[in-house]
Amino acid sequence: MPRDTLTGSRIRERRTILGLKQADLARQAGISASYLNLIEHNRRRIGGKLLLDLAEILKVEPSMLTEGAE
Numbered sequence: 001m002p003r004d005t006l007t008g009s010r011i012r013e014r015r016t017i018l019g020l021k022q023a024d025l026a027r028q029a030g031i032s033a034s035y036l037n038l039i040e041h042n043r044r045r046i047g048g049k050l051l052l053d054l055a056e057i058l059k060v061e062p063s064m065l066t067e068g069a070e
Contacts, residue, residue: 007051010065012040014058028057 015025026036029050038044046054055062 007046007065008040008042008044009053011036011046011058014060014065018058025054025057029053065066 015022022036023033024039025032029036030053033051035044039046051062051065055065058065
C-alpha cells in the first residue's frame with residue numbers, strides 16, 4: 001500500500017478516535033475541509049509543515065501517521 005494511502009487513512013482514523021469533525025480539524029490546521037477530505041481519501045499527498053501540524057493537532061508523533069507507509 002502506498003505511503004500516502006496509509007497516511008490519509010491514519011489521519012482519518014485518529015481524527016475519528018478523538019471525536020473531531022473533519023471541518024474542525026481542517027480549520028485548526030488552516031486548510032479547507034474539502035482539502036482534508038481529499039487527503040483522508042488518499043487523493044492528495046501530505047508532507048512537511050502540514051503533516052507536522054496535523055500530527056500536533058491529533059496529539060501523535062508524525063511518524064505514527066507515516067511509519068511503515070513506505
